Amino acid sequence: MKKIYLPPFLFCAITSIAQNDTINHFNYNQDAGLQYKKNDFQWTTWAFAERLFSSNQLPAWRRVRQGMEFQLPSYPLKISGNKYRSTLFYEVDFTDNNFFQDSKRFKIWENLFVTFQNANDPNKFRILFGENTSILSREDNLSSGNLPTINRSLILEQHGSTNSFGTQWGLQILSQITKKTFLQASMQDNRGSLNQDKPSFQFWNALAIKMTQSLIQPSDKSAEKLNIGIAIDHTRNINNKSFTLTSAINNENLGNALATGNRLTFENNADYTNKIGSHFYTLEYEVIYSNYSNQNLNVSGGYGQIQFQAFDNKKTGDLVPFIRYDLVSLNNQIESATEQAIKLGINYNLPFTNKLINFHIEYAHHKLNGSQSIITKSQNQFDEFRFGIRVNATRYLRF
Structure with missing residues (x-):
């Protein structure tokens, strides 16, 4: 579930409500948001804001999101011993239309869908229809309010230039096949929906x-876990699009190549989490390959990342440095280009804030090689640096 921002004074009010026995149905969940419960009905609202700063760019809002989920009462009949319910869900991002300054005011919609799902655990079974994130990429489905970096991987963000992945309109099905195996399928437009022009x-x-396998699951005795996923996607009728190379932090346009027709995409990812003493760490990667049929354009790339929790306590805060390598390569049998980026950064949850206020620093070093007909930037190597503040009404958790 994506996360939230509320002004600090409201946290005190929410906490007071949660502790007031005369108001039985409201509570503040530090990992979900403000909730209202009555019998089998539950309403949850969340929001968060992310502000970026740098020495050579004006301050900018990266994301300002707000959403709600309505978990409707369970249906009276059981199916195979399980109870089911429907939910209504929306999330908007006010930066999509520059806080209603742009003419396309409907572009604020990031998610808008209805579900039929297992009443107790939607990860066991869920059918969804409406606007929701494409199932293909693991990183695409990480909460925007809980990302380790300002932007997602280069290969993923750059697919957005052909309106691929991200939030799309359509149907999704999720089913838990075994205790450790999850299967997803979707029929979605995959050329951009409500938040596009x-x-x-x-x-x-x-x-x-997509299939996801949980090879190692955490237990009371161990924090170790390992997940691996594979996916395939076939999208038709992509028109008037170019695959655009962009920089890792500032989204600067670095070059482009025509990308139209039908697109076939393969994806693979894995993530491993464990502890060294009391310090958590995570190793992860994701690779994506796509072919666009009209130009026979092949696009491949991915990222690898390490995060390590240096310390975590109330008085000193929670500090997690990371290092990340990104690669994108494209060719159409006539011309080719390669972009590499090394990212270094830290995420620091400020002391005494219960992980609700986070300070972020990120640096990226880029290398470009390839045909001048694709690459438009004159520099083969360049750097970017930015820092930001995230304010949520739910905890910013790295592990």
Whole structure:
């Protein structure tokens, strides 16, 4: 679930409500948001804000999001011994239309869907219809309010130039096949929907399937866990698009190549978490390959990342440095280009804030090589640096 911002004075009010026995149905959940419960009905609201700063750029809002989920009462009949319910869910991002300054005011929609799901655990079974994130990429489905970096991987963000992945209109199904195996399938447009200038709603336009295997699960005695996933997606009728290379932090345009027709994409990811003493760490990677049929354009790349928790306590805060390597390579049999980026950064949850206020520093070093017909930036190597503040109404957790 994506996360939230509320002014600090409201946290005191929410906490007071949660502790007031005369108001039985409101509570503040530090990992979900403000909630209202009555019998089998639950309403949750969340929001968060992210402000970026740098020496050579004006301050900018990266994300300002707010959303709600309505968990409707369970249906009276059981199916195979399980109870089911429907939920209504939305999330908006006010930066998508520059806080209503742009003419396309509807572009604020990031998510808007209805579900039929297992009443107690939607990860066991869920059918969803509406606007939601494409199932293909693991990183794409990490909470925007809980990302370790300002932007997601280069290969993922750059697919957005052809309106691929991200939030799309259509149908999704999730089912837990075994205790450790999860299967997802989707029919979504995959050419951009509600938050695009020209929305597209032909949800039968793309088919995708993904399997995730939990090879090691955490227990009371061990924090160790290991997950691996594979996915495939086929999207048709991509028109008037170019695959655009962009920089890792400032999203600077570095070059582009035509990318139209049908797109076939493969994805693989894995993440491993454990402890060294009392210090958590996570190793992860994701790789994506796509072919665009009209130009026979092949795009491949991915990232690898290490995060390590230096310390975590109330008085000194929570400090997690990271290092990350990104690669994107594209070619159409006539011309080619390669972009590499090394990112270094820290995430620091400030002391005495219960992980609700986070300070972020990020540096990226880029290398570019390839055909001048694709690459438009004159420098083959360049650097970017930015820092930011995240304010949530839910905890910013790295592990």
